Every structure is written in C-alpha cells, then in structure tokens.
Amino acid sequence: MTHARVVETVEGIQGAFDAEAYDRWMKGMRKRGWIETREILAAGIASGHALEISPGPGHLGLDWLSKTRETRLTGLDLSEEMLKRCRRNAEVEGLASRTAYVHGDACSMPFDAETFDAVFANGGLHEWENPVAVFNEIERVLRRRGTYCITDLRRDMNPILRELMRVLTVSRSMRAGFLSSARAAYIPKEARDLVARSKLAKARVAANPIGLVIVGVKT
Secondary structure: OOOOOOOOOOOOOOOHHHHHHHHHHHHHHHHOOOOOHHHHHHOOOOOOEEEEEOOOOOHHHHHHHHOOOOOEEEEEEOOHHHHHHHHHHHHHOOOHHHEEEEEOOHHHOOOOOOOEEEEEEEOOHHHOOOHHHHHHHHHHHEEEEEEEEEEEEOOOOOHHHHHHHHHHOOOHHHHHHHHHHHHHOOOHHHHHHHHHOOOOOOOEEEEOOOEEEEEEEOO
16 A cells, blocks of 8 residues: 655755755765666756756766766756755866856746756755746756656655665665655656656656656757
C-alpha cells in the first residue's frame, strides 16, 4: 500500500547549517557517481545553454558542464544560501565563466520566452508548490526543439532500496531530509496526471526502482 503524499517545504534549504550539510552530502554523491548526469545526457542534453531548476549546491549542473563542451548553465533557486554555494563551487572548479545563478521562483521564472536550449531539474519536483505552473514555465522558456529532463524520487520506491538509501545517508539531518523527500515524492500515476494537465502533456514519464524521469522535446 502506498501512503498518501506528505507535503514538504516549498522554500528550499535556507539555513547555512543545512546548506553546508547538503553541500557535503551532494559532493559525496557526485564522487560516487550517484547523481543524475547520465540521465540528463541520455535525454540528449549535451550542448547549448541549459537551465537547471533548484540546483541546490550546484554539483549536478557542474558535473554536466564538466562532461560537455562549449555549454553554459543558468541555475534558478529560491534559496540565497544555496546560490552562494553554487557560485563558490563553480569558482573552485574553474567553471564560473560558464555559469550564472539567479534567485527566483520556478512557478514564475524571471526569463524571457525561448531563452534556453534545455532545462533539467533533479529532486525539486516534490518541493514545487505548483508543478503544473513549473511545467508551463519550462515550456515557455525553452526554445523550439529544446529538451527537458526532470528527475526525482518516487514515493512508492522499493522499501528495501529506501532503507538502503537511508542507511547510506550518514548525516542525521540529511537522513531526515531524505525520508521527508521520499514521503513528499509523487508516484508515477500522479506525475503523469500533473504532466497531462500542463503544456508538457506529450512528455514521457518513466519510472525506475527509486525514482521518476520526465523527458521530452518542445515541439
């Protein structure tokens, strides 16, 4: 039986302590290859100017930049603390000239129509206050034939895998965050219903043992 969805924060990680812990955790995930760069590249996002929604401390977007050539990245986040960490991490990796980080709400993005060649996001779907509005904004800011890839946990993931991920999350604060995110995540049917109500209605919603992948191309 799948439990009802328990809504998590819509404000992102704001405090410096939480941001620092999350930064360390994501850095470790990246070193192990446990972030979603492969899914983004497999979706065909490998060139041009990409928008990353809810980048956290920026490790996924920076990993994508390191594996592509002549690409640029703009990150959009509600958390000023996370944006500071994005900029700092980009500087450390020598990628500051290829990045820009902007404070804003994904439900009403501060960008002109048809600005980006691609859009990707990981782990933000369950936090978005109005996912349909975000999907509509993605469609608006994408150029024609632009690609999008949205990944997140799924609430009905295999219980054994959920417990394994919980145990592997060493930090107590991050462990609690993982569990609250899992409880707030959507199941595949819910994700398909959200997409169907948006301008990304032709997107493909796939599920793997722990998460969801929403991919498509703007026509």
